[in-house]
Amino acid sequence: NAGVTQTPKFRILKIGQSMTLQCTQDMNHNYMYWYRQDPGMGLKLIYYSVGAGITDKGEVPNGYNVSRSTTEDFPLRLELAAPSQTSVYFCASSNDRGTYNEQFFGPGTRLTVL
Amino acid sequence: GDSVTQMEGPVTLSEEAFLTINCTYTATGYPSLFWYVQYPGEGLQLLLKATKADDKGSNKGFEATYRKETTSFHLEKGSVQVSDSAVYFCALSSGTGRRALTFGSGTRLQVQP
Numbered sequence: 001n002a003g004v005t006q007t008p009k010f011r012i013l014k015i016g017q018s019m020t021l022q023c024t025q026d027m028n029h030n031y032m033y034w035y036r037q038d039p040g041m042g043l044k045l046i047y048y049s050v051g052a053g054i055t056d057k058g059e060v061p062n063g064y065n066v067s068r069s070t071t072e073d074f075p076l077r078l079e080l081a082a083p084s085q086t087s088v089y090f091c092a093s094s095n096d097r098g099t100y101n102e103q104f105f106g107p108g109t110r111l112t113v114l
Numbered sequence: 115g116d117s118v119t120q121m122e123g124p125v126t127l128s129e130e131a132f133l134t135i136n137c138t139y140t141a142t143g144y145p146s147l148f149w150y151v152q153y154p155g156e157g158l159q160l161l162l163k164a165t166k167a168d169d170k171g172s173n174k175g176f177e178a179t180y181r182k183e184t185t186s187f188h189l190e191k192g193s194v195q196v197s198d199s200a201v202y203f204c205a206l207s208s209g210t211g212r213r214a215l216t217f218g219s220g221t222r223l224q225v226q227p
Binding site: 004031044058094 | 148150156158160163205213214215217218
C-alpha cells in the first residue's frame with residue numbers, strides 16, 4: 001500500500017493564480033482531511049470529508065474549495081492565490097470505526113505564493 | 115472548543131539525556147490523545163496514542179500517560195538519541211462528528227552527540 005500520496009511536493013504561485021493540490025489514499029478510508037501548517041505552528045484544519053460526496057468546512061476554509069467524488073481522492077483547490085496561503089499542506093485519512101481515530105498523513109505540499 | 119497546549123521549544127539535549135515534553139489539553143467528553151512526530155522534510159507519523167484515562171501509550175522508548183485529573187499527556191523518554199531530533203506534536207480527537215485532530219503548536223527537539 002502506498003498510503004496517502006500528495007502531488008506536487010513543491011509549488012510556487014503568483015498572486016491571483018489558481019491550482020489544485022492532489023491527494024489520494026489507498027486504504028479505503030472514509031474520512032479525509034486537509035490541514036495547513038504555518039511556520040512554528042500546529043496544523044489547522046481546512047476542510048474534511050466523511051465520505052464520497054460529503055464535505056464540510058474546518059477552522060480555516062476561506063480561499064479554498066474541495067470535492068470528493070471518490071473514496072480515494074480528495075483534491076484541494078485554491079482559486080485566487082494570496083501570500084497568506086503560503087504554507088505546507090498536509091492531507092490525511094482515517095477510518096470511521098470506533099472512537100479511536102488514527103490519522104495517516106501524506107508527505108505534504110510546500111506552497112509559496114509571491 | 116478543544117485546545118492543546120505544548121511547551122515551547124526548541125528543547126536541546128545531549129545524547130542519552132532524559133526527555134520530557136509537556137502537553138495539556140482542554141476538551142469536552144473523553145478525547146483520544148496522540149503524539150505525532152515530524153522528521154525534517156517529512157509528513158507526520160503517529161508515535162503513540164492513548165484512548166482512555168490512565169492508559170499509557172508507548173513506542174520506540176517513548177511513553178505518555180493519559181491523566182484525566184490533570185488533563186495532561188506528557189511525553190517522556192529515558193535516553194534520547196540524535197535520531198530522535200524532530201518536531202513533536204501533541205494532539206487530541208473527540209472521536210465524534212468530524213473526528214479531526216486538534217494539534218498543539220509543536221516542540222522541536224534537538225539532540226546533540
